[in-house]
């Protein structure tokens with residue numbers, strides 16, 4: 585992964601679950617989409633659901649946000665039973681889906697005021713919240729412009745601001761940055777981090793961008809063929825798969841030959857004069873490699889540490905192979 589994290593994801597602060605699900609099942613006709621999903625998402629955390637196209641991510645969001653019914657399963661959202669207390673669930677959540685709720689014919693402010701009306705806020709309170717949100721999302725200057733003049737990034741911010749008018753405790757973000765350029769994506773990430781850090785909301789995020797999950801999520805689950813096939817922090821998931829190594833480059837073939845003699849199972853590339861030594865990327869492991877090289881007085885030209893990234897995890901777990909160009913692209917952390 586080439587991008588560096590701009591700030592660490594928020595550590596789980598609270599243990600009270602914002603969302604729990606047991607045995608969630610859903611079929612469309614004879615197509616089984618969810619085959620017994622269990623979830624336990626702590627309040628004030630970011631949970632990312634990853635999965636290939638068609639894995640059932642949107643279906644999961646639609647069920648948890650009361651838009652569609654599951655065939656089976658017990659779900660609690662914000663401490664309320666999903667079906668027996670659906671109204672209470674709805675008043676505790678906000679949903680920003682793949683299809684924008686923004687009305688292109690209205691101004692940014694009018695869109696927000698419309699949401700305030702839908703939440704039965706009085707006019708004064710609606711105006712106050714709209715103003716605050718426009719300022720917070722850096723949209724104050726364009727408050728009076730109709731949304732059809734907005735860029736994708738501005739529209740996405742307005743969409744999220746509209747979700748926040750109802751002051752939700754839990755926010756479902758279904759692919760919140762799909763189609764945004766890197767700068768707009770990072771702006772959205774900062775906003776999402778702020779929602780968790782400043783407001784203590786819980787975020788349930790689906791994304792196709794593994795970097796996004798890596799950057800934002802406290803916990804990540806991988807959905808494939810209707811089941812959660814892995815769950816953990818980004819680091820835990822990365823540790824589950826092999827592929828970490830240290831790559832050492834030497835000045836000449838003789839040094840490479842000597843070094844290869846000490847690291848029995850290291851892969852050797854004569855052309856680039858490099859050895860690839862399996863490693864978990866830990867400091868003790870790195871020190872052991874350096875000590876071994878020093879003991880033989882072989883001079884290494886350069887050394888890079890490669891740790892598996894979430895792409896490796898995802899592709900390994902879902903049984904897909906990495907495209908050839910991606911395999912060859914360097915992902916080392918010097």
Ligand SMILES: Nc1ncnc2c1ncn2[C@@H]1O[C@H](COP(=O)(O)OP(=O)(O)OP(=O)(O)O)[C@@H](O)[C@H]1O
Pocket residue numbers: 612617635636637638639640641642643644792
């Ligand atoms: N209303 C529906 N009727 C029939 N099949 C559906 C319906 N909605 C979704 N599906 C099917 O359920 C499966 C899961 O769809 P879903 O949209 O939840 O996947 P997803 O993981 O969100 O995919 P993507 O990343 O492409 O958005 C797909 O095979 C889809 O075709």
